[in-house]
Amino acid sequence: MKTWVRQHRQAFVSALARLRRTTSLFSVFVIGVALSLPAGGYALLAGLSDVAARITPEPQVSVFLTTEAAEEDTKATLAALKADVRVASVQFVPRESALKSLAEVQGMREVIDALGANPLPDAFLVRLKEPAEEAFVAKAAGLPGVAHVQADTAWAARLAALTGIARLVVWALAAVLGAGLVAVTFNTIGLQVLTQREEIEVLKLIGATDAFIHRPFYYLGLLQGLMGGLVALAIVWVGLALLNTEAAPLAASYGSDFRFPGLTPGDAAAIAIFAALIGWLGAYLSVRRRLAEAEPGRK
Amino acid sequence: MVSFSAVAKRYPGGLTALHDATFSIDAGELVFVTGRSGAGKSTLLKLIPAIERPTTGTVIVGGQNVGALKRSAVPYLRRNIGLVFQDQKLLYDRSVYDNVVLPLAFSGHSPREAARRARAALDKVGLLGRERANPIQLSGGEQQRLAIARAVVNRPAILIADEPTANLDAESALRIAEIFIAFHQVGVTVLIATHDETLVERYGRRVLQVEAGRVSELTRS
Numbered sequence: 305m306k307t308w309v310r311q312h313r314q315a316f317v318s319a320l321a322r323l324r325r326t327t328s329l330f331s332v333f334v335i336g337v338a339l340s341l342p343a344g345g346y347a348l349l350a351g352l353s354d355v356a357a358r359i360t361p362e363p364q365v366s367v368f369l370t371t372e373a374a375e376e377d378t379k380a381t382l383a384a385l386k387a388d389v390r391v392a393s394v395q396f397v398p399r400e401s402a403l404k405s406l407a408e409v410q411g412m413r414e415v416i417d418a419l420g421a422n423p424l425p426d427a428f429l430v431r432l433k434e435p436a437e438e439a440f441v442a443k444a445a446g447l448p449g450v451a452h453v454q455a456d457t458a459w460a461a462r463l464a465a466l467t468g469i470a471r472l473v474v475w476a477l478a479a480v481l482g483a484g485l486v487a488v489t490f491n492t493i494g495l496q497v498l499t500q501r502e503e504i505e506v507l508k509l510i511g512a513t514d515a516f517i518h519r520p521f522y523y524l525g526l527l528q529g530l531m532g533g534l535v536a537l538a539i540v541w542v543g544l545a546l547l548n549t550e551a552a553p554l555a556a557s558y559g560s561d562f563r564f565p566g567l568t569p570g571d572a573a574a575i576a577i578f579a580a581l582i583g584w585l586g587a588y589l590s591v592r593r594r595l596a597e598a599e600p601g602r603k
Numbered sequence: 604m605v606s607f608s609a610v611a612k613r614y615p616g617g618l619t620a621l622h623d624a625t626f627s628i629d630a631g632e633l634v635f636v637t638g639r640s641g642a643g644k645s646t647l648l649k650l651i652p653a654i655e656r657p658t659t660g661t662v663i664v665g666g667q668n669v670g671a672l673k674r675s676a677v678p679y680l681r682r683n684i685g686l687v688f689q690d691q692k693l694l695y696d697r698s699v700y701d702n703v704v705l706p707l708a709f710s711g712h713s714p715r716e717a718a719r720r721a722r723a724a725l726d727k728v729g730l731l732g733r734e735r736a737n738p739i740q741l742s743g744g745e746q747q748r749l750a751i752a753r754a755v756v757n758r759p760a761i762l763i764a765d766e767p768t769a770n771l772d773a774e775s776a777l778r779i780a781e782i783f784i785a786f787h788q789v790g791v792t793v794l795i796a797t798h799d800e801t802l803v804e805r806y807g808r809r810v811l812q813v814e815a816g817r818v819s820e821l822t823r824s
Contacts, residue, residue, distance in 0.1 A: 511682035
């Protein structure tokens with residue numbers, strides 16, 4: 305056990321020494337830049353997902369009446385809505401009240417004044433017990449005096465769907481770049497093996513096992529990937545800080561203090577581990593292929 | 604200790620370097636392998652630590668059939684065999700000490716024990732005090748002595764040297780030979796491939812002659 309630990313320590317120290325060489329540092333930078341794309345995308349999506357989660361409330365439907373709807377129609381529709389078992393609550397919004405609310409929106413007062421008459425209809429705000437808007441919308445559309453029914457959560461669902469697609473793109477990007485980075489590490493470690501070919505041949509002649517010879521290269525790949533991951537995290541951190549600086553005035557104009565939250569410690573650790581594993585995999589594939597060529601007696 | 608039985612070695616491309624070689628070497632023997640360049644001396648020596656595998660026949664080393672040995676078992680066979688080459692195969696980006704201590708890095712010795720053995724090996728070849736030097740700073744004879752120190756630091760049962768004195772002046776060659784004799788005298792089995800007649804004349808108790816891949820015992824008068 306002591307020997308095993310000592311040999312791993314030796315391999316680690318040897319890998320650290322090799323990491324200082326230019327080609328390895330260059331690879332670290334390449335890995336960092338490449339990984340910062342999916343990592344940054346992930347961080348942005350995490351922020352947007354937060355927003356989507358916050359603004360997706362309980363299922364809500366707006367039922368707009370025609371401007372010509374009679375009072376009997378309004379009462380009948382209200383009664384039908386209240387009688388529906390899917391409905392949690394119904395709030396009547398008179399057209400005057402809707403106009404008043406609209407007028408409070410910046411820049412709308414002039415538009416309303418220009419119109420002269422109130423163009424808005426009476427409406428009901430209906431909160432549903434469960435998200436079953438589509439069936440409810442179809443039924444509500446047939447009630448007396450109803451002109452239009454709108455599921456207010458539909459746009460939030462679309463945002464959630466778009467976020468899902470974007471997340472898929474980020475994962476695909478991570479997979480493709482991950483494969484590319486395995487190739488980068490494969491080449492870097494392959495070059496290291498070539499430059500150390502004489503040493504490897506001597507080690508084999510004097511009785512070193514394959515594991516002893518492979519180990520420093522595995523550590524090198526692992527360290528290279530890990531450092532690349534840390535570079536990626538640094539790039540994402542700086543990028544988000546700059547983005548938040550620029551986005552703060554925009555968010556403030558909407559009365560929001562929204563900021564992209566950045567990566568959680570768990571996310572950051574996952575990215576660093578992912579990068580380290582990519583480095584190790586590239587090293588593993590490269591060493592398996594190249595070291596067979598360094599067998600003594602083989603030309 | 605070493606036994607060849609009807610061993611042949613054919614390389615890809617058709618070259619047959621060894622034909623029907625049969626001989627055995629007892630533990631503690633000193634054997635010279637002679638013959639012209641290209642006669643098959645190096646191939647014969649390479650078969651012992653499994654650098655090459657026999658095409659036909661059987662090579663037994665320390666009771667192990669080298670031809671049937673799994674790849675993963677080869678390092679453990681080689682740890683029991685000290686190898687010295689004409690071109691030394693030293694690592695020139697490491698110090699003299701680091702070259703010698705290298706075989707102990709994976710054989711389970713504590714750093715203190717490794718240091719003790721490395722210094723003892725360097726002492727035996729007359730290089731104690733040059734530990735921090737780079738091998739490139741050493742003369743040809745010193746580099747060969749360093750290669751011997753590395754070969755013996757693991758205390759192998761067999762010491763194999765392929766043309767160890769080929770590029771050395773007579774005095775250095777003699778000194779190298781004396782080192783091998785000293786190891787032979789403490790019970791190490793020593794095989795030396797050489798075409799240096801002086802060495803063979805002086806120390807050759809047993810000589811294997813290799814000619815065009817055929818091995819024969821040379822009867823000395």
